[in-house]
Amino acid sequence: MTAAAQQHVLPGADAFRLRAGNFSILVLRLLDGRPEVVLPALGDQFRRAPGFLRFAPIAIGLDDLNLTPAEVDFPGLVAGLRALDIVPMGVVGGSPALRQAAAAAGLSALRPSGAEKEIEPAPAPVEAAPPIPGPDFRGTGRTAMIVTQPVRSGSRIYAEGADLIITATVNAGAEVIADGNIHVYGALRGRAVAGAADNPEARVFALNFDPELIAIAGFYAVREGLSAAPIGRTVMVRLDGESLRFEKL
Amino acid sequence: MAQVITVTSGKGGVGKTTSSAAFATGLAQRGKRTVVIDFDVGLRNLDLIMGVERRVVFDIINVITGEAKLNQALIKDKRVDGLYILPASQTRDKDALTHEGVGKIIEELAKDFDYILCDSPAGIERGALHALYHADQAIVVTNPEVSSVRDSDRILGVIQSRSKRAEEKREPVKQHLLLTRYDPVRVERGEMLKLEDVLEILAIPLLGVIPESESVLKASNSGNPVILDNESTAGQAYADAVARFLGEDRPQRFLEVEKKKGLFGRLFGGRAA
Numbered sequence: 001m002t003a004a005a006q007q008h009v010l011p012g013a014d015a016f017r018l019r020a021g022n023f024s025i026l027v028l029r030l031l032d033g034r035p036e037v038v039l040p041a042l043g044d045q046f047r048r049a050p051g052f053l054r055f056a057p058i059a060i061g062l063d064d065l066n067l068t069p070a071e072v073d074f075p076g077l078v079a080g081l082r083a084l085d086i087v088p089m090g091v092v093g094g095s096p097a098l099r100q101a102a103a104a105a106g107l108s109a110l111r112p113s114g115a116e117k118e119i120e121p122a123p124a125p126v127e128a129a130p131p132i133p134g135p136d137f138r139g140t141g142r143t144a145m146i147v148t149q150p151v152r153s154g155s156r157i158y159a160e161g162a163d164l165i166i167t168a169t170v171n172a173g174a175e176v177i178a179d180g181n182i183h184v185y186g187a188l189r190g191r192a193v194a195g196a197a198d199n200p201e202a203r204v205f206a207l208n209f210d211p212e213l214i215a216i217a218g219f220y221a222v223r224e225g226l227s228a229a230p231i232g233r234t235v236m237v238r239l240d241g242e243s244l245r246f247e248k249l
Numbered sequence: 250m251a252q253v254i255t256v257t258s259g260k261g262g263v264g265k266t267t268s269s270a271a272f273a274t275g276l277a278q279r280g281k282r283t284v285v286i287d288f289d290v291g292l293r294n295l296d297l298i299m300g301v302e303r304r305v306v307f308d309i310i311n312v313i314t315g316e317a318k319l320n321q322a323l324i325k326d327k328r329v330d331g332l333y334i335l336p337a338s339q340t341r342d343k344d345a346l347t348h349e350g351v352g353k354i355i356e357e358l359a360k361d362f363d364y365i366l367c368d369s370p371a372g373i374e375r376g377a378l379h380a381l382y383h384a385d386q387a388i389v390v391t392n393p394e395v396s397s398v399r400d401s402d403r404i405l406g407v408i409q410s411r412s413k414r415a416e417e418k419r420e421p422v423k424q425h426l427l428l429t430r431y432d433p434v435r436v437e438r439g440e441m442l443k444l445e446d447v448l449e450i451l452a453i454p455l456l457g458v459i460p461e462s463e464s465v466l467k468a469s470n471s472g473n474p475v476i477l478d479n480e481s482t483a484g485q486a487y488a489d490a491v492a493r494f495l496g497e498d499r500p501q502r503f504l505e506v507e508k509k510k511g512l513f514g515r516l517f518g519g520r521a522a
Contacts, residue, residue: 150452152406
């Protein structure tokens with residue numbers, strides 16, 4: 001995907017857009033709460049693997065620490081890690097009291113979205129970490145957002161992390177966005193942005209295809225460039241390499 | 250329970266004030282106690298169309314600021330019983346409208362009237378938002394042209410999301426389409442959108458189609474709501490729309506080109522009066 005294409009997908013709208021993103025992040029599982037023990041050991045590791053951790057964002061894993069908050073010097077750890085050019089982003093696991101102490105030092109509690117992977121050369125844990133209580137959006141069954149009203153000019157609908165199914169028309173001047181596929185069981189006259197979270201597999205389906213703009217994973221086409229597309233027909237749009245393909249259904 | 254009806258369109262010049270005046274008059278003619286409020290503060294027009302411009306003493310802003318009582322500002326129509334006009338201020342702007350002030354006025358009027366018509370200014374800014382906030386029903390005035398339809402579509406979305414009913418998650422505002430300035434000749438020539446096209450895009454129930462008619466301008470200039478002109482097609486179409494609004498079943502008229510035009514009509518090619 002090109003940066004320029006991305007920029008032009010939705011011109012002149014807002015200064016920013018909030019999007020969910022999934023990132024892999026290193027977890028530094030602490031076995032000791034004392035900076036004076038952890039930091040020199042890290043320094044050793046750092047010298048053995050140059051650049052491995054430099055400016056890397058890390059989460060501090062607390063599951064192996066069986067300590068009270070008073071025994072863990074979070075501010076000292078944060079300062080020491082930063083001195084080693086390591087950027088602590090937050091903490092994972094641990095007791096609520098520990099997480100609270102971490103929060104006081106500016107480390108928010110992170111929620112793992114999948115199975116936590118062991119990063120070499122971290123020592124093997126004695127047992128698997130228990131799941132952290134709290135909201136978990138996996139398995140809620142939300143795979144599609146369904147809209148039954150016409151999407152009117154000026155309105156914007158975003159199906160975050162899901163498909164978007166619309167059983168009415170998307171009017172000119174409206175914008176429908178989905179991280180997954182977009183289905184329009186009506187006329188699509190506005191803008192449709194599928195695979196917004198960079199999913200090139202996403203597709204757009206429309207019963208009556210008449211859009212202002214179509215984009216999949218940042219690759220887009222405006223109406224002017226759609227003269228060859230089957231306007232007014234039932235169409236599926238998919239991404240083929242770097243170009244959009246329009247197929248009559 | 251008083252019903253608050255907002256007459257709105259997004260776009261300017263499509264016939265909101267003409268329609269507000271006609272509709273309010275029509276409701277009063279049918280025995281409903283009706284008040285029509287001009288929300289176009291700074292561009293006061295409703296009083297002209299209603300022919301009461303020489304009787305304006307106080308206006309809605311005076312009431313909001315407490316300089317006048319509501320019944321001092323209300324102007325009673327001399328032609329139709331039970332019809333009142335609350336004029337806008339010409340010397341102030343829309344910033345003088347406040348949320349609480351408008352709310353209090355609506356609340357007070359609701360005790361006394363069956364229908365409160367809010368004649369919205371154009372646009373989707375403050376004035377229009379005040380006019381639609383309290384709506385129970387909305388009459389969206391649209392011309393059969395692309396820009397008007399798009400703006401109506403926009404205002405429908407605003408009504409859905411910004412009205413008090415939407416905020417309180419109550420039953421949504423009931424929306425009606427009033428298609429005005431419809432000229433079957435130009436529709437046939439493809440210069441105007443067809444009724445079906447407009448309905449397909451906006452997807453709300455049709456209240457009525459008001460044909461393009463010279464009598465509308467005449468009525469406006471003379472300060473007589475066009476619905477009082479029984480001879481004109483526009484006046485009849487407004488009367489039909491009011492009847493439909495009150496639950497009567499009336500077929501749509503004036504959608505087709507007049508076929509049986511006399512020699513006189515053909516010679517002069519005049520439009521329907």
